[in-house]
Structure formats: C-alpha cells, structure tokens
Amino acid sequence: MTARAMSRHLVLGSADALHRVVLLHYAGGSAASLLPLARHMPDTCGVVLLELNDPGDPAHTFTEAVTRLRPEFEELLDRPTVVFGHSMGALLAHALVEALPDHRRRLVSDVVLSGSRSPTTTSRLATFPPTAFTARSRTGLRDDMIRYGGCPPELFADTELLERAVTALGHDMQLIDTYSGPVRRGGRHDATEYHIWYGETDDEASADEAWLWADDVPRPPHRRGFPGGHFYLLEHTEAGQALRRLAVAGIGCT
Numbered sequence: 262m263t264a265r266a267m268s269r270h271l272v273l274g275s276a277d278a279l280h281r282v283v284l285l286h287y288a289g290g291s292a293a294s295l296l297p298l299a300r301h302m303p304d305t306c307g308v309v310l311l312e313l314n315d316p317g318d319p320a321h322t323f324t325e326a327v328t329r330l331r332p333e334f335e336e337l338l339d340r341p342t343v344v345f346g347h348s349m350g351a352l353l354a355h356a357l358v359e360a361l362p363d364h365r366r367r368l369v370s371d372v373v374l375s376g377s378r379s380p381t382t383t384s385r386l387a388t389f390p391p392t393a394f395t396a397r398s399r400t401g402l403r404d405d406m407i408r409y410g411g412c413p414p415e416l417f418a419d420t421e422l423l424e425r426a427v428t429a430l431g432h433d434m435q436l437i438d439t440y441s442g443p444v445r446r447g448g449r450h451d452a453t454e455y456h457i458w459y460g461e462t463d464d465e466a467s468a469d470e471a472w473l474w475a476d477d478v479p480r481p482p483h484r485r486g487f488p489g490g491h492f493y494l495l496e497h498t499e500a501g502q503a504l505r506r507l508a509v510a511g512i513g514c515t
C-alpha cells in the first residue's frame with residue numbers, strides 16, 4: 262500500500278475501497294507510528310491512520326480531543342469499518358464510537374481496544390476534575406518512555422528529537438490525566454463486536470484490566486492476550502496478522 266496524507270491523517274489503499282480500517286495511535290506516537298500494523302491490511306481495504314493530537318495546537322483535555330476528532334471520524338464511517346485503538350488510542354476509539362449517531366454506528370463491524378486500562382480504572386486514576394491533573398516532569402516522561410518501550414534506541418541519542426518526543430508524550434498524557442468516560446448512547450448495536458487485546462507481560466493494561474472492560478462496552482467483549490509487553494503489537498507480527506484476519510472476517514475484505 263502507498264501512504265498519502267488526508268488532512269493531518271495518513272491514508273493507505275484505494276480512496277474508493279468498499280471497506281475501511283481506522284487506526285488510532287498510542288500516547289507520544291503519531292499516525293505514522295502504526296504503519297507497521299497497517300501494512301498487514303488487505304489491499305482491498307482503505308486504511309486511515311488518525312493523527313490524534315496536533316503538536317502545534319494540542320488539546321488540553323480528553324473531552325476537547327474527542328470534540329476535535331469527532332467530525333472527521335464520523336465522516337470516515339461511510340462504509341463497513343473496523344476501528345482499532347492502542348493505549349490512549351483505545352480510550353479515544355471507545356469514546357468516538359460511543360458518540361456516533363446510529364446510522365454511522367451500524368457500519369462499525371468490530372472495535373479493537375488494545376493495550377489500555379479500562380475506562381473505569383482510568384476514570385479512577387484521573388484527578389481532573391475536580392482537582393488539578395497529575396503533574397508530570399520531563400524526567401518522569403523520559404523514564405516512562407524507557408519503561409514502556411516502543412521507542413528506537415536512536416531516539417535517546419538525539420537530544421533534539423528526544424525533547425520533541427517528550428513534549429508530545431506530555432501533551433498526550435494530559436489527555437489521559439483529564440480522562441472523562443463517554444456517556445453511552447441508547448439504541449441497539451448488535452452488529453458491532455468488541456475485542457480487548459493486551460500484552461501478556463504488560464503490568465498495567467493487563468489481563469485483569471481486560472476483564473474490567475466488560476463494564477464499559479455495550480456487549481460482552483472477546484479478550485485476547487499476545488506475547489509481549491505494552492507494545493506487543495510492534496514487538497511481534499501476531500497482532501497485525503490477527504487484525505488482518507479480523508478485517509477479512511468482519512468486513513469481507515479479501
């Protein structure tokens with residue numbers, strides 16, 4: 262597939278593809294961060310990698326980020342679609358899907374919520390409102406990048422690039438620190454399947470958290486653990502292959 266820009270987002274595959282896969286990246290990443298995952302998708306599917314937070318004009322709260330993303334996200338839901346979000350992207354994917362009007366929601370065949378604490382846990386940990394959100398130092402953010410993994414070693418050797426990455430991560434973590442769970446819409450959405458994926462050695466978005474997601478999605482979800490930690494989807498090929506199979510089965514790609 263050839264990547265091209267769509268607004269701030271990346272698009273792979275034919276613009277008039279009959280089916281779509283929408284990918285939402287993790288905190289500190291960008292639309293391009295999930296290109297390794299997107300490369301697994303069938304050529305007959307259009308793939309859109311959303312840019313979730315403008316580095317030049319970042320959102321200040323989770324709700325603001327959802328409000329900004331919602332118009333373009335809704336426009337994408339004009340054909341059968343699989344939505345995949347990892348970590349911060351999973352929380353945003355969940356909120357955006359929950360906000361869809363019924364005529365758009367019916368086109369979502371599957372939602373994959375990957376590598377994320379449940380909304381219930383995230384809401385409990387978020388201190389804003391009513392109190393100030395968590396203060397995160399640049400040193401602490403750099404330590405998080407090392408602890409979670411997913412960053413190439415070259416990043417830490419380039420001072421300027423590292424500072425930009427730390428700044429981007431700080432902006433995104435503010436969204437998580439100001440998290441507010443979505444208000445579930447009424448109506449029936451029996452056509453949408455929910456999948457909770459996690460790394461088997463991820464200490465935070467763990468198997469226990471995968472079970473807690475059941476309280477926050479409209480239907481009992483399918484759960485699956487993969488070898489690896491928080492960035493299991495980039496450490497091994499299993500996740501990309503599983504997403505491809507899901508797309509083929511869920512929206513009829515070949």
